[in-house]
Amino acid sequence: MRHACFHLLAGLLAACVLPLHAADYRAPAARDDGWPVADARTLHADVARLAALATKIRSGSYPGITSVLVARDGRLVYEGYFNGGDPERLNDVRSASKSVTALLVGAAIDRGLIPGAQAKVYDYFPDKRPLQHPDPRKQAITLEDLLTMSSLWECDDENAFSSGNEERMYVTEDWLQFALDLPIKGFAPWMAKPQDSPHGRAFAYCTAGAFVAGAVVERAAHMPLARFAGEALEKPLGIGHAQWNAAPLGIGMGGGGTRYRSRDLAKLGQLALDEGSWHGRQVISAAWMRAMLTAHARARDDADYGYLWWNFRKPVTGTDEPVWAMGGNGGNYVFVVPSRRLVAVITSTAYNQRYAHPQSQEIFREYVLKALPR
Template sequence: MLRYLPLLLAFGSSVHAGELDGVTTAIEAGDFKQITSVVVAQHGKLLYEHYFDKDGADSLRNTRSVGKTVAGMLVGLAIERKLLRTDTPVLPYFPELRPLAHADPRKDKITVEDFLTMSSLLECDDDNQHSRGNEERMYLVEDWSRFVADLPIRGFPEWQPRPEQSPYGRAWSYCTAGVTLLGPLLEKVSGQRVPDFAAANLFKPLGIDKVKWQFQPKGSAMTGGGLQLRSVDLMKLGQLYLDGGRWNGQQVMPAEWVRRSIAPHANAREGMDYGYLWWLQPFTANGRTVQSYGMAGSGGNKVLVLPELDAVVVITTTNFQVRDAHGLSEKLLTKLIMPALMRP
C-alpha cells in the first residue's frame, strides 16, 4: 500500500493502473524470483507502487551500481557551480598519490568525462576477472584512490579496436574504480563531504530525506555504488531527468547537463550505448521499440526513463545470485509494464 506520495505526483485514474495488477500476480507467483518493489509513473502520475518484501515503502533499497548515476548527477551540479569541467584532468588533484606506479604522462590527461563514460585509458574492466582494475581487487586494499592512480595504461591488441576506431571515439570498459575516484574529487573541489553536497543540492530539493551511503575505507563516500534510497525516491530521480532537470517548479539539475548526460558518448555493448553513467538501451514490447535511458545495478535493479511513453519505471530486486537477473527485470518491463503504458 502507498504510504506517501512524492511531490508533484498523485495516483493516476488511468485504466493503466488496473492493467498493472498483472505485475503483482506474476511477481507473487515467483515468475521473476526476488523482486522487492516496482514503482511506475506516467504523465507525472504515480500509477503503481507495490512492495514484495516485508520491508515496505520506507525501506532503503541497495540497488548497487544505480548509485553510479547519482554520482554523475553530483558531478553535473559541481560543473554548474564552476567547480569542475568535463575536460578537467583528475589525477593532478591528487598530489598526495605521487609517485604513481606505472608512471605515464597520459594518466595526467585522464578527464572527468573519461570516468563518466567508462572510457579512460586505465586498464580497468569489471567484466574481466583478470583485469588489474577489476573492482574486486580494489575492495581488498585500503586506499581506493591510490588503487586507481596506480593502474597501468590499457593495451589494445590487434583484435580490439583502439579508441579512435571505436564508436564515438571512445573504447568502453565497465570500470567501477574510476567512478569511485569521483567522490574524493568532488570533496576536493567543493570542500564538502559528498553526502552533505548531495543533501543540499540534490536530495533536499526533491524532498529526499532518508539516505544511506557506503564509505571507502579511507572515509570518502562510495560513489561507485551502494547508495541506498527508497523506491519512490529513486523514481523521483528518474522523473527529474524526464522533466529536463526540473522539480516542483525549480531547476534542480541544469537542463544542458541532463541533455548531455543522456546523449551517447560510448558504445557499451551490442545494441546499447552509454552516456554520463546512464545506460542508453532500446526495449521492444508489442512490436514497438522504445528508447530508454536508465540506471542499473547488479541483480537486475533498474530505474528506467522512457521518454516516448512519458514514464519512469523502478524495479528493485535481491536477485544478486540469479542467472541473467537483468534479463528477468527486462522481461517484466517488456511483457507486463510497457504494454500497459502503451495503451491509449
C-alpha cells in the same frame, strides 16, 4: 440454442473475470513526499496487466523483486511492494548509484566547483604522487573519460584478470591510490581501439572510475560525498532518508551501494525525464542533463552509454525508442522513457544471479510498457 448459451456464458465469464482481475489494481496512496498520484485507469492503462504482474511476483515467478513503481506524466500511477519490500525500505541499488554520481558531477559543475567534464582528473589529487606506472596519457584523463567508462586505465570489471577489476580494489585500503596507480591498457588485435569505436571511445565497465569521479566531487566541494548529495540533490527533491557507503579511508563510494526508498528512486528518474527540474525548481542544469543523457560510448550491441547512465535499445523495449536507465546488480533499475513520459522503478535483491537483469527487463518490457499506452 446451446451455442448461443455457450457464447452468453463465455461473455458473462469474461465480464466477471477481467474486472475482478483489474480490481486487484490499487492507485498509489498520496503521501507527503512531493509525488502527485493518479489512478492508471484515468490514463486508459491496462490495469489488469499490472495486477497480473503483482500476482506473478507473489507466486515466486520473479524471485527477489521487492518493488515496482511507475510514473506517467509526472504522476505516480502504480506502486507495488513484494518479498519484504515496503515504502520505507532503503534499497541497496548497487551500481545504479553510479548514475547518482553523474548527477552530483553536474551539480558540482553548476556551482562552479568543477570547470566542466573536460577537467583533468589527476589535477585534483596532487597528494597522491608519486604514482605507479607514470605516463603522460594518465595526466590527460578527464572526468568525461571516467563518466563514459572509456578512460585508458587498464580497468575492466568484466575481466577477472584486469588490474583494475573492482574486486581487487575492495581488498586494498586506499581505493583512490589503487585507481590512480592503474597502468595504461593495451589493445589486443581483437579489441576495438578508441579511434575504431562508435563515438571514438572504447568502453570497459570500471567501478574504480566511477569511484574516482565521486572523489573528484568531494575534493572540489570540500565535503563528504554524502553531504554534498544531501545538499545539492536529495534535499531539493524532498529525499529525507538515504545511505551512502564509504571506502576504508572515508572517501564516499560513488561507484555503488547507495540506498534509497523506491519513491525517491522514482524522483531521480523524473529529474532525468524533466531535464533537471522538480516541481518547477531547476535542481541540476538542463544542459548537464542533456549531456548526461547523450550517447557517448557503445557499451555493447544492445546498449550505448551516456554519463554513467545506460541507453538501451530494441532488445529491451521491443522497439527502437530510446530508454535511459540507472542499472545495478540484482536487477535494480530506474528506467526513463522520454517518448512516453514514463519512469519505472524495479528494485530487487537477486544479487549475483544470472536471471536478475533479464527478469527485471522482462517486467519492464512485458508488463510496464504494455500496460501503459503510448
